[in-house]
Amino acid sequence: MALRVGVIGGGQLARMMIAPAVELGLDIRVLAEDEGMSAQLAATAVGDYRDLDTVRRFAADVDVITFDHEHVPQEVLRALVADGVAVHPGPDALQFAQDKLDMRARLAELGAPQPDWARVADVAELQAFLDAHGGRGVVKTPRGGYDGKGVRVVAGAEEAADWFAALGAGDALLVEELVPFVRELAQQVARRPGGESVSYPVVETVQKDGVCAEVIAPAPGVDAAHLEEAARIGRAIAEGLDVTGMLAVEMFQTEDGRILVNELAMRPHNSGHWSQDGAVTGQFEQHLRAVADLPLGDTSPHAEWSVMINILGGPADAGMLDRVPAALAASPNAKVHTYGKAPRPGRKVGHVNASGTDLEAVLAEARAAAAAFA
Amino acid sequence: MALRVGVIGGGQLARMMIAPAVELGLDIRVLAEDEGMSAQLAATAVGDYRDLDTVRRFAADVDVITFDHEHVPQEVLRALVADGVAVHPGPDALQFAQDKLDMRARLAELGAPQPDWARVADVAELQAFLDAHGGRGVVKTPRGGYDGKGVRVVAGAEEAADWFAALGAGDALLVEELVPFVRELAQQVARRPGGESVSYPVVETVQKDGVCAEVIAPAPGVDAAHLEEAARIGRAIAEGLDVTGMLAVEMFQTEDGRILVNELAMRPHNSGHWSQDGAVTGQFEQHLRAVADLPLGDTSPHAEWSVMINILGGPADAGMLDRVPAALAASPNAKVHTYGKAPRPGRKVGHVNASGTDLEAVLAEARAAAAAFA
Structure with a gap:
C-alpha cells in the first residue's frame, strides 16, 4: 500500500512535490486553502489550516503530515502530535521558523554565527541598539514576514514607531545589525x-x-x-x-x-x-x-x-x-x-x-x- | 489559459506525462480504461477507447489528443479528425504502428533498411519464405502484439498453422528473416x-x-x-x-x-x-x-x-x-x-x-x- 503524505498548504511548493511523489509511488494529498490553487491536482481537501478540526480530519487519512509553508499554528501542530500523527518538521522545530526572536535566541545557544541582534520592546530600546551599531539596523516583526515583508532598514528608532504601537502586551520586535x-x-x-x-x-x-x-x-x-x-x-x-x-x-x-x-x-x-x-x-x-x-x-x-x-x-x-x-x-x-x-x-x-x-x-x-x- | 492535452489510455506512459505537464503548465487529462490505473491522478474520464461516443466526449474538452498506446481504432481516430480535433500522432501515422504489414510495405517504399520480409496468407507461402531463408524465420501477427506477444520464431511453416487457421478472410501474417x-x-x-x-x-x-x-x-x-x-x-x-x-x-x-x-x-x-x-x-x-x-x-x-x-x-x-x-x-x-x-x-x-x-x-x-x- 502506498505511503500517504499529507501536505498542508496548496502553493507552488506543494505543487512541485507532486511530480516526485508520483514517481516514488507516494500517495500525496494536499489540504489547500482554496479551490484552484497551485497544487490543485493533488488537493483532496480545501479548508483553513488554522482550524484544528479541519486539519485533524485531513490528518486522519495520511501517514505523515508535512507543509507547503510554516504558518500552521503551534496549538494545531501540537494537537496533531498528541493525536499520534507523524508531523515533519515537528512543532518544536517549526517554532524557530515561525518566530525570529526564538530563532535568534536558539541559534545563540547553538553557537551559530549570526549578526548582532536584540529583542526590543519599545522605541528607546531600539534606539539604544542603533546607537551601539552605527545608528542603523534592520527591524523585523518576529512573525509573519516573508519576501521582504515585515523587514525594515531604519536609521532611527522612530521609523519603527508604528510597529511598536501595534504590538500586543509583552510582545517585542527583533533588531539586527546591518551586516556589511x-x-x-x-x-x-x-x-x-x-x-x-x-x-x-x-x-x-x-x-x-x-x-x-x-x-x-x-x-x-x-x-x-x-x-x-x-x-x-x-x-x-x-x-x-x-x-x-x-x-x-x-x-x-x-x-x-x-x-x-x-x-x-x-x-x-x-x-x-x-x-x-x-x-x-x-x-x-x-x-x-x-x-x-x-x-x-x-x-x-x-x-x-x-x-x-x-x-x-x-x-x-x-x-x-x-x-x-x-x-x-x-x-x-x-x-x-x-x-x-x-x-x-x-x-x-x-x-x-x-x-x-x-x-x-x-x-x-x-x-x-x-x-x-x- | 492552460493548453489542455488529452491522453487516451491510463497506463504508465500517461502517468509519466503528468510530472512534466504540471511543470510546463499544461492541463493534462486522461481517458483511462478503468478506475485506479497508473495515471489515475490525471484521469478525468473512464471509458472504452474503442467507443466513438466515449472518445468524442473526452475530446470535446481538450485542445489536442495524444496516446498512452497505439490501440485506438482507425475509425475512431478518423472521426475525431473529421470533427476538427487535433490528433497527434494522427491516424495516417498510427496506421503504421498498428499494422506491421503496412509498416513493412511503407518502410520499403521509404527505402529504410529492414530485414527481408513477406506477407504470407497460408502455410505454403510461409514455407516458401522459410525455404529461401535457411529454413527459419520470425512470424508475426500484424496487429495487437507487444512485449513478445504475437511473435514466434519458427523452423517450419506448420508451427504457425494455428495462427493461419485463426485469420479472417483476406488477412495474412508477416514473416521476417531471422536477422543475425x-x-x-x-x-x-x-x-x-x-x-x-x-x-x-x-x-x-x-x-x-x-x-x-x-x-x-x-x-x-x-x-x-x-x-x-x-x-x-x-x-x-x-x-x-x-x-x-x-x-x-x-x-x-x-x-x-x-x-x-x-x-x-x-x-x-x-x-x-x-x-x-x-x-x-x-x-x-x-x-x-x-x-x-x-x-x-x-x-x-x-x-x-x-x-x-x-x-x-x-x-x-x-x-x-x-x-x-x-x-x-x-x-x-x-x-x-x-x-x-x-x-x-x-x-x-x-x-x-x-x-x-x-x-x-x-x-x-x-x-x-x-x-x-x-
Whole structure:
C-alpha cells in the first residue's frame, strides 16, 4: 500500500512535490486553502489550516503530515502530535521558523554565527541598539514576514514607531545589525527523523527588492573552507533544532569573510529550486524522502553550473502561460516551471532552471527564457 | 489559459506525462480504461477507447489528443479528425504502428533498411519464405502484439498453422528473416506538426524473453557512422510517416555492421525512459511539447552514461511499494519510478534509472536498486 503524505498548504511548493511523489509511488494529498490553487491536482481537501478540526480530519487519512509553508499554528501542530500523527518538521522545530526572536535566541545557544541582534520592546530600546551599531539596523516583526515583508532598514528608532504601537502586551520586535555583506548564500540540508542528513552545495542568491531573483549553484568562487563552513552550519542547525525534511539556511558572506545566518526555512525553498533539474535528487523529492523517513538521495549536481531565475507576474491581465512557447523557443536547455497562479505584479508565478559547463552561457540561457515572461 | 492535452489510455506512459505537464503548465487529462490505473491522478474520464461516443466526449474538452498506446481504432481516430480535433500522432501515422504489414510495405517504399520480409496468407507461402531463408524465420501477427506477444520464431511453416487457421478472410501474417544481430538498438526522435524534429542518442536495449530489460544510453562502443545512420533512419521514418510526438525505432545491429529496422512505436517508449533523469529534456516532456506544438527541448545527456532497468512484478501478493525503501537505500544515485500497478509475475511495474561517468559503476548502481524488487 502506498505511503500517504499529507501536505498542508496548496502553493507552488506543494505543487512541485507532486511530480516526485508520483514517481516514488507516494500517495500525496494536499489540504489547500482554496479551490484552484497551485497544487490543485493533488488537493483532496480545501479548508483553513488554522482550524484544528479541519486539519485533524485531513490528518486522519495520511501517514505523515508535512507543509507547503510554516504558518500552521503551534496549538494545531501540537494537537496533531498528541493525536499520534507523524508531523515533519515537528512543532518544536517549526517554532524557530515561525518566530525570529526564538530563532535568534536558539541559534545563540547553538553557537551559530549570526549578526548582532536584540529583542526590543519599545522605541528607546531600539534606539539604544542603533546607537551601539552605527545608528542603523534592520527591524523585523518576529512573525509573519516573508519576501521582504515585515523587514525594515531604519536609521532611527522612530521609523519603527508604528510597529511598536501595534504590538500586543509583552510582545517585542527583533533588531539586527546591518551586516556589511558581499553576497548572500543559502545552504540546503535534508534530514530524516532518525538523524541521517545530506547537504547540497552552498549557492549564491541574488535578491531584488527583498525577493529572491536569481540563484547560482554552486556559489561562484566559493573556496573549500567556506563550502565546508556553510555545510557545517547547516548540519548543526538541522541537528540542533531537530529539523526533519528540507532546511534552507539563508546566510550573509561578510566583507571580512565570515558567514552569518540570516533566515531559516523548514521546507523546500526558493534557493533550492535549481536542484529540481540540476542535481541527482531535487529538493522536492528529497523533502518527501526525508519526511516519509525514506533513504535520502544523492545531492550531486548534474553539471558544473546551474542557475535558477524566478518569473514574477506582470500586469494582472497578462497570461503567463501564453508566454511559455516563447520561453521554450528562447532556450532549448531551459526548464520552465509554472505555478498555476494568476499573475499579479511582483508575484512569483514560476521559475526557469538551466545547467551547463559555462556559467556565463548558462546565465544567458536562463535569462533568455525568463525574459520571455517579462 | 492552460493548453489542455488529452491522453487516451491510463497506463504508465500517461502517468509519466503528468510530472512534466504540471511543470510546463499544461492541463493534462486522461481517458483511462478503468478506475485506479497508473495515471489515475490525471484521469478525468473512464471509458472504452474503442467507443466513438466515449472518445468524442473526452475530446470535446481538450485542445489536442495524444496516446498512452497505439490501440485506438482507425475509425475512431478518423472521426475525431473529421470533427476538427487535433490528433497527434494522427491516424495516417498510427496506421503504421498498428499494422506491421503496412509498416513493412511503407518502410520499403521509404527505402529504410529492414530485414527481408513477406506477407504470407497460408502455410505454403510461409514455407516458401522459410525455404529461401535457411529454413527459419520470425512470424508475426500484424496487429495487437507487444512485449513478445504475437511473435514466434519458427523452423517450419506448420508451427504457425494455428495462427493461419485463426485469420479472417483476406488477412495474412508477416514473416521476417531471422536477422543475425549482435545487439538491439533504439532511436528516439521527437517531431512537431510543423516538421521540426530532434533526435536522442541511439541506445542499446537488452531484451529478456521478448521484454525490454535494460537500456544503456548511449549504446556502448557505437561509432560515429552508426550514430549518424541511426539518427538518419529515425528522422527519415518520422518524416516519411508524418509522425508527430515521440517516435521510437527499434533496430538490429547485424553481424556485418548493418542497421535494420525491427519495430516502431509512436509514443514515449520503454527504450527512452533513461531520458527522464539522464537528459536535459526527458521523452515524456518532449512528447508533450511535440504534440502540443511547443518548441522542442535539448536532448543532450546529463552524463556520459545512463542506464534504465525495468522492474518486473514478482508473486502476485508482493507489494512492490514496500520495497522502494530498500531500493533507495541500495543506491542513492538511482531514480525509482513506480507505475501504481498491482504486481503480477513478469508485468512491468516500474523502472530504475541511474547516470554517471563510469558505465560499470552506473550499471552496478542501477542493478543494486532494481534487485531490491526481485
